[in-house]
Amino acid sequence: MVRTYCRAVSGLREDHGDPDAAVLADHAPDGVLTLTFNRPERRNGWAEDMEQGYYDLLVRAAADPDVRAVVVTGAGSTFCPGADLSRLGGLGAEGARLPHKPVDVPRQFPKPLIAAINGGCAGVGLVQALFCHVRFAADTARFSTAFARRGLIAEYGVAWTLQRLVGVENAMDLLLSGRTVDAAEAKELGLVSRVVPRADVLGAAQAYAGDLARNCSPRAMAVIAGQVLADQEGSFDEALERSYIHADRFIGSADLREGVASFLEKRPPRFAPLGSRESTLRAP
């Protein structure tokens, strides 16, 4: 169950302390920030205030040294089933161009971003889940790209993201058909990392995020997440070269000394947090 705020995140309390906000934030003492899509009366259908609230919270979380990992979930029975269908049909009716979406905010997020997919996940909701680094799904969750069924194209760069996760053939299948996939098939395809009973999904994702927050170097995780993205392009030699460049910065670092000392001394590590100086995320 989502608690109300227990700590402010860079002044977020003032902006997002409202229990009716489109995205709720709950910052636990272990450094895990849980963000909850919160339009349960519209099944968490994606709308401008949800997008703005979510990206705004991510930008602030990136800059806040007290936030070490973020879990994203949905209020009620769905995660996010894509654009709110009570509004989507009317968008751009007068030929207006829709604004380009600031997808770099979730894509470049420098701290672990973990999805707890508690239910229906489709369209732009699936896109947001795929931007997360790791996905936990409820055994009852159902997935669909949905775009073609709604008369839309593969939005938010999802044709790129999806084919790298599930391969070209599966991406074609899922995007062309928009068919509904259950949690077991989503796991088989590689769309999600873990499937757990519905009641456990948020707790499992938070426990995983808490482990990362307590035990892994924030700087190392930021670099690793960037490496995985960068290495989706180019050759192995380029990836190897990048890894040498990063490794040179980490050999002899305080994080390496602490990671080794904590293991040898059989105690939890005390890694320095990642704060605003290192965060390159800019508000959309």
Ligand SMILES: C/C=C/C(=O)SCCNC(=O)CCNC(=O)[C@H](O)C(C)(C)COP(=O)(O)OP(=O)(O)OC[C@H]1O[C@@H](n2cnc3c(N)ncnc32)[C@H](O)[C@@H]1OP(=O)(O)O
């Ligand atoms: C720019 C961005 C564009 C886009 O994102 S385009 C894509 C828009 N999204 C969709 O077209 C997806 C439509 N929904 C579905 O395909 C399915 O749902 C799911 C696969 C996500 C989940 O399936 P299941 O678990 O079987 O749920 P259920 O019974 O279909 O839906 C539960 C309730 O949720 C409502 N609902 C579903 N999607 C939306 C939505 N996108 N906006 C508003 N409401 C939605 C339904 O109507 C229903 O409601 P009730 O129980 O009252 O009949």
